[in-house]
Amino acid sequence: MNIQWFPGHMLETKNQLKNSIARVDALLEVVDARLPLSSSNPFVDRIATGKNRMKVLNKADIADPEATQAWLDYFNRDLRLPAAAICGTSLQDASQALETLVSQVDRNQARKAKVMVVGIPNTGKSTILNTLAGRKVAKTGNVPAITRHQQRTSLKGNIDIYDTPGILWPVIEPLQRALALAVSGAISDTAIDYHEIAHFAAQLLLERYPACLAERYPFLDPLPKNPQALIETVGKARGCLKKGGYVDSQKASQLIIRDLRSGRLGRVSFETPKDINVNHDTDQ
CATH class of the missing domain: 1.10.1580.10 (Conserved Hypothetical Protein Ylqf; Chain: A; domain 2)
Structure with a gap:
């Protein structure tokens, strides 16, 4: 099976991310805890160079806990890439992940920390944002590509967080x-x-x-x-x-x-x- 699903807005988003990455302090990369590697877009690896970054394994509440722990060990220990497993509707989980990421940002506390949320469609990026904001600020749904445009929300702790549309890549292999x-x-x-x-x-x-x-x-x-x-x-x-x-x-x-x-x-x-x-x- 050769899956190709790359709507026009994904190409637009890819170009926007390239231009926006320089203006943020850190990346919160949301992947699906059930398939953390397959749901990681290699494009993020390229644009994240030199940026503070955390890989968030969302939907951990429906993933195999033993497999999730193995993935956390793989990212944290083997790749030396900070990673956390969360349930996107849990304020405690989402806040802890965000706070850990923001703590890595070298900034004057008077300046807002700018965090961009990135990831492929349907990993729960908007759900996490709504949880952090304590209100519905981003559309959610059970189908991919609900978010179509970049959205900014101000959070407690002097943090601006940017929700971006999910993007895949033109031909999905293997x-x-x-x-x-x-x-x-x-x-x-x-x-x-x-x-x-x-x-x-x-x-x-x-x-x-x-x-x-x-x-x-x-x-x-x-x-x-x-x-x-x-x-x-x-x-x-x-x-x-x-x-x-x-x-x-x-x-x-x-x-x-x-x-x-x-x-x-x-x-x-x-x-x-x-x-x-x-x-x-x-x-x-």
């Missing part, structure tokens, strides 16, 4: 990265094949999270041996049927993906540091 991003909801559903990404998700769940499957779908006894059998069994049990009693694979796939994205399948991560066996640093 395949595993594209599939993980599609499953997470970072890519518009109009650009993906539900059945293909459900097959990827089903394989992951069967191999790494069989207990989650058994708890969410108790009718899976025994567990199917392959992804297609899992999709068909879930579809049949949940009434995803066509005329004649045949399983509607598209509807069954959508059901599994919705359960996975929402956390109803439990705390699941799509990748761990042990999976770093392909080049994720696609230069776009």
Whole structure:
């Protein structure tokens, strides 16, 4: 699968970020805790040179806690890049991450610290901003690319924070990265094949999270041996049927993906540091 989803506003945002980066003190990079590497835009690595930076693993409340800890060790220890795992709706989590980042900024306390929030679509950047502000200052939703323009908000502690639209890159490679991003909801559903990404998700769940499957779908006894059998069994049990009693694979796939994205399948991560066996640093 070759996913290409790069709306016009993303190119505009990319150019804006290049011009704006010099005017801020620090970058708060928000990634999805379930796929911290795949949801990291390599473009950020390039524009962040010389800037204070923190990688925030958001949605940690629905990610596998063991995998999340492994990622924190990887970023903090191996890459020497400050990282924190948070739930974006937790004021304590979000405030602590921001305060840690701002504490690295060398400034006169009378001067405002300027922090830019960056990341790919649907990682929860706007949710974090709303949590920090204590009110709705940025649009949020369950679909990617809600934020279209850069927004500035003044926070307590003499901090200005800038919310920016999420940007991907024109061609998403390698395949595993594209599939993980599609499953997470970072890519518009109009650009993906539900059945293909459900097959990827089903394989992951069967191999790494069989207990989650058994708890969410108790009718899976025994567990199917392959992804297609899992999709068909879930579809049949949940009434995803066509005329004649045949399983509607598209509807069954959508059901599994919705359960996975929402956390109803439990705390699941799509990748761990042990999976770093392909080049994720696609230069776009």
